[in-house]
Amino acid sequence: MVVDSEPALGVDLTDDQFDRALTAVATFVDLKSPYFLGHSRAVAHLAAAAGEHLGLSRPELRTLRRAALMHDLGRLGISNSILDKRGPLGAGEWE
Secondary structure, rough: HHHHHOOHHOOOOOOOHHHHHHHHHHHHHOOOOOHHHHHHHHHHHHHHHHHHOOOHHHHHHHHHHHHHHOHHHHHOOHHHHHOOOOOOHHHHHOO
């Protein structure tokens, strides 16, 4: 609603710019924990390869790759004390 009120706040990206932005966000998410470095890009690569094998169209492959890049975005809301914990999580940590 705010962006609609002030059009100068909106940014139009080309498909390539949007893909680069999603890759940057995915890299940022992966940097949260050393265990996940490169994870989102690897998942996107594997998902795209599977999509190609299934015969998806180029637009479908692009959407699949974008979704794969964002699949762990919610990890930003999880404490590193849980993400990086060695051993099993307790009941409260699972919550």
